[in-house]
Amino acid sequence: MAHTAEAGIDLAVVRELMSHFKPQDHQEAQELILSALQEINEHFGYVSLEAAEIVAEHLDTTVNRIYGLLTFYADFRTEPRGRHFMLLCHGMSCYVMGSQQLVQDLKDRYGVGDGDTTPDGELTVQVVNGCLGVCDRAPIVKLDDSFYGDLTPDTLNDVIQRAIAARRATEDTDVNPINDRRSNPA
Amino acid sequence: MSTQSTTAAQTRLSSRAEFEAYRERAEQRWASLWNGNQTVVSVGIGSCSVAKGALDVLAACETALQGQAGIVRQVSCDGACWMEPWIEVKRPDQPPVIYGNLSPDEIPDVLAGRLEERAIGVRAEKPLGAILPLVSHPFFKHQQRIVLANVGVIDPDSIEDAIARGAYSAYLKVLFDLSGEEAIAELTASNLRGRGGAGFPAGIKWESGRKAKARPKFVVCNSHEGEPNVYKDRRIHEGDPHRILEGILIACIACGAERGYNYIGGEYPLAIKRFRRAVQDAERLGLIGKDVLGSGKNVAFRVRTGGGAYICGEGSALMYSIMGVRGQPRTKPPRSVEEGIWKRPTVANNTETLANVPDIILKGGEWYAGIGTEKSKGTKLMTIQGPLKTMGLVEVPMGITLRTLIDEVWGGMRDGHQFKGIQTGGVSAGPLKEEHLDLPVDFDSLTEVGGMLGSGGFAVFDQHVCAVDYARYLTAFNRYESCSKCVPCRLGNPALVEILDRIRLGRGSESDLPLMDRTSKHIVELSLCGLGQVAPAPLLGMMKMYPEEFRAHIVDGVCPSGVCPISSDEVVLAAGD
Ligand SMILES: Cc1cc2nc3c(=O)[nH]c(=O)nc-3n(C[C@H](O)[C@H](O)[C@H](O)COP(=O)(O)O)c2cc1C
Ligand code: SF4
Ligand code: FES
Ligand code: FES
Numbered sequence: 001m002a003h004t005a006e007a008g009i010d011l012a013v014v015r016e017l018m019s020h021f022k023p024q025d026h027q028e029a030q031e032l033i034l035s036a037l038q039e040i041n042e043h044f045g046y047v048s049l050e051a052a053e054i055v056a057e058h059l060d061t062t063v064n065r066i067y068g069l070l071t072f073y074a075d076f077r078t079e080p081r082g083r084h085f086m087l088l089c090h091g092m093s094c095y096v097m098g099s100q101q102l103v104q105d106l107k108d109r110y111g112v113g114d115g116d117t118t119p120d121g122e123l124t125v126q127v128v129n130g131c132l133g134v135c136d137r138a139p140i141v142k143l144d145d146s147f148y149g150d151l152t153p154d155t156l157n158d159v160i161q162r163a164i165a166a167r168r169a170t171e172d173t174d175v176n177p178i179n180d181r182r183s184n185p186a
Numbered sequence: 187m188s189t190q191s192t193t194a195a196q197t198r199l200s201s202r203a204e205f206e207a208y209r210e211r212a213e214q215r216w217a218s219l220w221n222g223n224q225t226v227v228s229v230g231i232g233s234c235s236v237a238k239g240a241l242d243v244l245a246a247c248e249t250a251l252q253g254q255a256g257i258v259r260q261v262s263c264d265g266a267c268w269m270e271p272w273i274e275v276k277r278p279d280q281p282p283v284i285y286g287n288l289s290p291d292e293i294p295d296v297l298a299g300r301l302e303e304r305a306i307g308v309r310a311e312k313p314l315g316a317i318l319p320l321v322s323h324p325f326f327k328h329q330q331r332i333v334l335a336n337v338g339v340i341d342p343d344s345i346e347d348a349i350a351r352g353a354y355s356a357y358l359k360v361l362f363d364l365s366g367e368e369a370i371a372e373l374t375a376s377n378l379r380g381r382g383g384a385g386f387p388a389g390i391k392w393e394s395g396r397k398a399k400a401r402p403k404f405v406v407c408n409s410h411e412g413e414p415n416v417y418k419d420r421r422i423h424e425g426d427p428h429r430i431l432e433g434i435l436i437a438c439i440a441c442g443a444e445r446g447y448n449y450i451g452g453e454y455p456l457a458i459k460r461f462r463r464a465v466q467d468a469e470r471l472g473l474i475g476k477d478v479l480g481s482g483k484n485v486a487f488r489v490r491t492g493g494g495a496y497i498c499g500e501g502s503a504l505m506y507s508i509m510g511v512r513g514q515p516r517t518k519p520p521r522s523v524e525e526g527i528w529k530r531p532t533v534a535n536n537t538e539t540l541a542n543v544p545d546i547i548l549k550g551g552e553w554y555a556g557i558g559t560e561k562s563k564g565t566k567l568m569t570i571q572g573p574l575k576t577m578g579l580v581e582v583p584m585g586i587t588l589r590t591l592i593d594e595v596w597g598g599m600r601d602g603h604q605f606k607g608i609q610t611g612g613v614s615a616g617p618l619k620e621e622h623l624d625l626p627v628d629f630d631s632l633t634e635v636g637g638m639l640g641s642g643g644f645a646v647f648d649q650h651v652c653a654v655d656y657a658r659y660l661t662a663f664n665r666y667e668s669c670s671k672c673v674p675c676r677l678g679n680p681a682l683v684e685i686l687d688r689i690r691l692g693r694g695s696e697s698d699l700p701l702m703d704r705t706s707k708h709i710v711e712l713s714l715c716g717l718g719q720v721a722p723a724p725l726l727g728m729m730k731m732y733p734e735e736f737r738a739h740i741v742d743g744v745c746p747s748g749v750c751p752i753s754s755d756e757v758v759l760a761a762g763d
Contacts, residue, residue, distance in 0.1 A: 027509075027528055030509055030510035030511075031488070031490065031508055031509065031510055032510070033510040034490070034491070034493060034507065034510055035490065035491060037493075038452060038491060038493065061510075065510075065511070068511075068512055069493075069510075069511070069512065072493075072495060072512040072513070072669075073492075073493025073494055073495050073513075074493065074494035074495055075452050075453070075493045075494035076493060090414070091414035091415065091571070092414045092415040092571050092572075092609065092612070092643075092645040093415075093571030093572060093645060095414075095656075095659050096571065096572050096573075096645055096646075096647040096648070096650075096651050096656075097572070097573065098650070100655075100659075128453070128494075129412075129414055129494075129496065129663060129666060129667065130411075130412050130413065130414055130451070130453055130494070130496070131413070131414050131415065131416065131417050131571075132453070133233055133234050133237075133417040133420060133454075134234050134237045134238070134267075135267065135417065135569070135570075135571045135577060136267040136268055136577040136578070137237075137238070138571070140237075142237075147237035147238070149237075149238075
């Protein structure tokens with residue numbers, strides 16, 4: 001789903017997404033700005049300047065207002081994601097069960113913190129301040145579309161390495177994507 | 187096998203009689219589902235169980251029943267995290283049995299009755315062979331389900347299931363039988379207090395909304411749930427979206443509002459999907475729109491989603507977010523019931539508050555006031571985090587003790603973990619210790635000792651957690667989530683984090699303790715909104731409950747739990763970095 005840096009954002013797709021937003025008046029148009037940005041962020045993994053300009057034009061607002069929103073709401077990114085996208089839960093169950101060690105280990109091993117992408121473009125990490133809702137298996141991460149629970153720094157590293165390896169393998173042989181939600185190990 | 191098709195609501199109903207006929211058909215269909223000669227397998231599919239492989243279990247059930255007289259249906263998770271993935275098997279002439287902690291390859295054996303040791307309980311008063319009634323299980327025994335009555339029972343994507351189980355009957359009453367005043371009188375009599383944290387009486391808020399003169403008026407349901415310590419509202423959405431929608435629609439009619447909103451946290455895709463589906467089906471049936479069921483009343487509806495900013499749970503910030511700007515609170519007055527969305531009167535309630543409304547309207551305010559304690563009526567959804575055995579979401583009467591919750595409902599501590607404390611009120615209050623566990627859980631009792639019921643999310647922590655580091659985590663959360671609008675919160679919280687870091691690194695001094703007290707006082711007294719006004723509470727609570735740990739860091743240069751990087755020269759991250 002999320003596109004990587006190489007893919008860029010196909011503006012025709014953005015226009016298509018926007019065509020489903022049909023505000024009746026200016027008030028409703030303003031109410032739809034966030035929804036529109038969410039849809040683009042979800043589809044491409046981030047919102048580029050060009051995409052933001054299309055939203056601004058479609059909903060009769062300015063690109064500056066949109067930038068203000070993209071930088072206020074934590075779910076938005078303005079840069080592409082890496083090939084893998086990981087949400088690291090830092091809610092309270094995860095904290096009391098040791099998520100801080102995972103955050104530290106990612107920094108030590110991969111040099112990435114909240115919002116960062118590894119230099120090789122493989123992994124983007126987003127630390128989630130809320131709760132991902134799988135507290136009984138804390139600490140947990142959501143890597144691409146799968147959840148992994150009861151993690152330690154070492155098992156998390158395993159999970160990441162396996163995902164990267166599996167993806168590389170599929171790129172060579174062109175079989176099923178790893179983030180098939182039915183092959184869910186957590 | 188037939189996979190149960192959720193009959194889409196096709197026909198628009200244009201009168202009360204048509205709705206009642208529809209409900210009768212739905213009830214018959216529901217009854218025949220359970221009385222037939224087939225096996226009915228219900229699989230709990232929620233975002234929590236999907237994370238644990240419930241979709242594989244669902245697929246395995248479908249495969250196993252192929253070519254047999256059986257139905258596989260989807261329900262939502264039932265709050266019992268500890269038994270996921272689970273299924274319920276209703277065999278002909280037997281009450282339904284729940285099996286838990288299943289993997290897909292076990293399904294054929296479970297369905298064939300060869301894995302009875304995996305049964306958690308039977309939905310009946312009496313045991314079924316060796317299988318005990320589900321209601322005798324400690325996790326379920328203390329529960330009284332009003333809001334969760336249909337959760338894990340109905341297919342959340344089926345408006346027909348919901349209506350068969352009573353959905354929209356209270357709405358009908360408010361549309362046709364009660365005036366706005368009368369409906370609000372029931373709410374006032376129930377003494378229902380807001381479930382979003384502050385506990386404000388819902389009846390009083392609705393009455394101000396009803397009396398507000400400006401037009402149009404709005405009702406907004408606050409389903410943001412951005413706190414790090416709770417997962418209740420998204421489960422109501424996933425399990426019984428029609429109950430929430432009905433509560434909002436009742437509020438609209440009773441207060442005379444033209445439009446209802448539900449603002450759902452953007453992190454909960456399944457909650458959003460199922461709620462949107464519910465709105466679509468209700469629109470198609472004619473429960474939303476112009477001249478609803480021929481009552482002459484109109485009501486419109488909009489769903490909006492959040493973007494991962496905790497502050498957007500605050501009422502005025504939420505409304506700015508709906509209006510497409512940054513969610514930054516404003517000074518009050520005017521209150522939202524006077525000037526809310528688009529400067530029009532707006533009644534805002536938490537999801538759980540609104541989900542209680544249909545039953546209050548149907549059964550009366552007095553009935554509801556008979557549940558709970560003197561000042562905290564009804565039930566409360568509560569969630570638990572930390573190293574406990576049978577974790578999950580429960581609905582219990584107000585006034586239950588923390589000890590019953592921890593030791594019985596949530597199964598006690600896991601092996602190797604010793605109870606150290608329980609954080610209450612999320613990021614807005616302090617922790618409680620062993621000696622507080624016999625307090626009743628309600629709006630007032632916990633507050634007296636520095637805790638808080640808040641939204642009902644509790645986090646138990648053990649000997650591996652350091653009070654200083656935990657205080658740092660909680661303060662750093664508020665620092666990160668500060669909207670930056672006002673100075674005391676924007677600069678005060680980073681200052682507290684800085685001092686705490688000093689202490690964590692073993693470089694604190696004794697004067698840091700009064701310094702944190704003073705800084706906190708500034709933040710509490712001068713901040714504009716509820717975030718800043720309570721942001722230092724967790725830190726102050728940790729200092730009060732665990733003073734010896736703060737002193738150990740400062741005076742002895744040790745972290746008793748071995749968590750803090752005392753005397754470390756390396757760059758070590760802390761929670762919230
Ligand atoms: C920082 C902050 C965050 C809040 N987050 C929520 C939330 O996620 N959900 C909620 O219902 N109320 C939240 N509230 C409380 C709301 O401001 C408001 O009191 C509540 O939604 C009113 O509904 P109720 O009376 O039914 O509780 C928050 C308040 C503050 C100050
Ligand atoms: S107290 Fe904090 S969150 Fe509230 S308005 Fe001020 S800066 Fe924003
Ligand atoms: S706190 Fe991480 S899943 Fe709930
Ligand atoms: S079982 Fe779904 S809430 Fe945990």
